[in-house]
Amino acid sequence: MIARHLIPATTIGVHRADAQTSIISLQGEITTKTENALMDAYTQATTAGAQAIILNFAGLKNMDSSGISLLIMLLVRVKRQRQRLLVSDLNERYCKVLKLVGLSQAIGIYETESQALTALAAVKEFNLGRIAG
Amino acid sequence: MNTLATQFAETNLHQAAWAPPVSRLKECHAPAGAINLNVRGLRVVGPLQGFGQLWQKTYWVRLSGLTISPAEVIRTWKENFDQFWPAGNHFYAPLTGIAPGEVALLNMSLPGGLPLSTGMLVLYSDDESFTLITPQGHFEAGWITFSVSEQDGCIVAQVQSLARAHDPLYEMGFLLFAHRTQERFWEQTLTRLASHFGVEGQVQMHKTCLEPSCQWLEAGNVWYNAALRTAIYTPIHLIRNLFRRVEIRH
Numbered sequence: 272m273i274a275r276h277l278i279p280a281t282t283i284g285v286h287r288a289d290a291q292t293s294i295i296s297l298q299g300e301i302t303t304k305t306e307n308a309l310m311d312a313y314t315q316a317t318t319a320g321a322q323a324i325i326l327n328f329a330g331l332k333n334m335d336s337s338g339i340s341l342l343i344m345l346l347v348r349v350k351r352q353r354q355r356l357l358v359s360d361l362n363e364r365y366c367k368v369l370k371l372v373g374l375s376q377a378i379g380i381y382e383t384e385s386q387a388l389t390a391l392a393a394v395k396e397f398n399l400g401r402i403a404g
Numbered sequence: 405m406n407t408l409a410t411q412f413a414e415t416n417l418h419q420a421a422w423a424p425p426v427s428r429l430k431e432c433h434a435p436a437g438a439i440n441l442n443v444r445g446l447r448v449v450g451p452l453q454g455f456g457q458l459w460q461k462t463y464w465v466r467l468s469g470l471t472i473s474p475a476e477v478i479r480t481w482k483e484n485f486d487q488f489w490p491a492g493n494h495f496y497a498p499l500t501g502i503a504p505g506e507v508a509l510l511n512m513s514l515p516g517g518l519p520l521s522t523g524m525l526v527l528y529s530d531d532e533s534f535t536l537i538t539p540q541g542h543f544e545a546g547w548i549t550f551s552v553s554e555q556d557g558c559i560v561a562q563v564q565s566l567a568r569a570h571d572p573l574y575e576m577g578f579l580l581f582a583h584r585t586q587e588r589f590w591e592q593t594l595t596r597l598a599s600h601f602g603v604e605g606q607v608q609m610h611k612t613c614l615e616p617s618c619q620w621l622e623a624g625n626v627w628y629n630a631a632l633r634t635a636i637y638t639p640i641h642l643i644r645n646l647f648r649r650v651e652i653r654h
Contacts, residue, residue: 333418336528336535336549340460340566343451347458347614367425372527372537372547373450 281305282330283312285319288388291395293321298330301338309341313348322354325387329360339372346377355379355394359387421530423505429539432507432523433499439511439641442630443523446539449570454545455622456569456578458615461587464562465594465605466555472601474552474559475531481550481561481597482534488596490589504529508536514631515585519638522630538567541630543574543582545622561597563590568615571625573632575618587611 281299288294293316301309316324349356357379361369369375381387428447434440451458467477481488482502486495492513498506504526512520522542528535533551538544546567553560569575574582591607598605626632 335418335421335530335533336547337533337551337564340547340549340564343566344460344614346452362419364419364422368422371423371425371448373448373452377452 281308283308285312285315287316287319287321288325290320291322292325292388292391293317293319293323294325294327294384296327296330300333300335301328301331301341302333302335303337303341305338306341306344309345310348313345317352317354323357323391324349324354325357325359325384325391327359327384328362328365329384331361331365334365334368339368339374342369342374342378346374350377355391357381357387357391359384418530421504421528423525423527423537426505426525429507429523429525432509433496434509435496437645438494438496438509439519439521439634439638440509441521441637442541442628442633443507443509443521443539446523446541446628448525448527448537448539449542449545449625450537451546451566451568453622453625454568455571455619455625456575457613457618458546458566458568459611459613460564460566461590461609461611462562462564463587463590463594463607463609464560465598465603465607467559467561467598467601467603467605470559470601470603472559474554477552477559477561477601478532478534478550480600481552482529484600488593488600490592490596493589498526502526502529502534515581518631519634520631521634521637538570540570540625541628541633542570543577543631544568545570545625561594563594566614568619571629572618572623573626573629 284296286294295312295316346356359381360383361380366380369380379390381390428445429443431444485497489495494511496509498508500506506526508524510522510524514520523539524536527537527547533549535547535549537547544567546565548565551562569578587609594607595605
């Protein structure tokens with residue numbers, strides 16, 4: 272299932288990687304103008320039953336400080352729903368910004384989407400092992 | 405090809421607006437008489453590293469009738485940042501101005517006349533906004549963004565903070581009186597900014613508590629509490645200044 276939330280110069284797409292994981296792909300910028308589109312995408316992913324959300328930033332061109340605030344607000348909602356938030360394909364400079372502001376302590380940052388999915392699968396396997404054990 | 409080159413240049417420009425990574429804050433510019441404490445060597449802390457309730461507060465003023473661009477307003481705001489603050493509070497800007505990665509010193513007056521020395525790092529700065537992030541010990545953990553934009557043909561100046569009290573002592577202060585003090589502070593700042601441009605602005609405010617619970621794991625932040633550290637240091641600072649004056653006279 273793919274949905275597109277359009278705002279000028281930015282496209283946000285949502286698709287399901289598996290029953291419990293949704294991927295939100297962003298093309299363009301993440302600023303205050305993106306707030307509604309990003310939150311709509313999150314709501315759509317949650318309604319579809321996602322326990323984990325991966326933000327794929329491969330198409331990210333610009334993120335200003337309101338964009339970082341948006342990530343905090345998204346993280347608050349994710350924590351409230353007891354979900355997990357991961358980020359993939361973020362360029363090196365923005366990775367450093369996320370580390371500087373302390374966001375990397377709460378959001379898993381991965382080089383690629385497949386690495387993020389592998390990490391989620393490993394956590395799932397570990398949890399199943401704990402339940403079985 | 406040209407479009408690609410332009411996009412590449414734009415991306416670089418956007419990224420240059422961010423502070424480079426810093427593990428600990430460097431020394432900041434402190435004029436004579438200022439208390440330079442609780443800045444050098446400390447880490448910056450975002451909203452996730454604080455203790456209290458997480459608040460987003462937005463203050464704005466419409467600068468009706470102003471014909472200059474948002475970029476010009478933000479330039480004036482950056483250059484005269486300290487002048488718009490309420491009396492008794494000082495923002496000692498870096499010598500190079502408000503630029504990404506620079507550190508500013510703050511000397512503030514808390515209710516009851518208690519002095520507070522802390523700092524802020526310029527996290528982000530572009531033509532229409534700039535953001536300051538707090539270090540350990542500051543009364544809040546988080547950041548504050550100053551921006552100017554055009555809305556419905558009117559220039560709007562805005563202050564937006566996303567922060568929580570840094571430690572349990574500050575949280576107690578916020579619950580008792582500091583929220584109102586802080587809100588008055590930014591209302592006065594925006595009123596002064598509007599006056600600077602000859603506008604009698606009506607400041608509006610909207611606040612949302614994003615996380616009502618405290619992060620008890622961060623209670624240990626109190627070790628860095630800048631208000632306590634400044635209070636302990638202030639008598640020493642006053643005695644030193646007195647001795648310096650006596651030395652100069654002789």
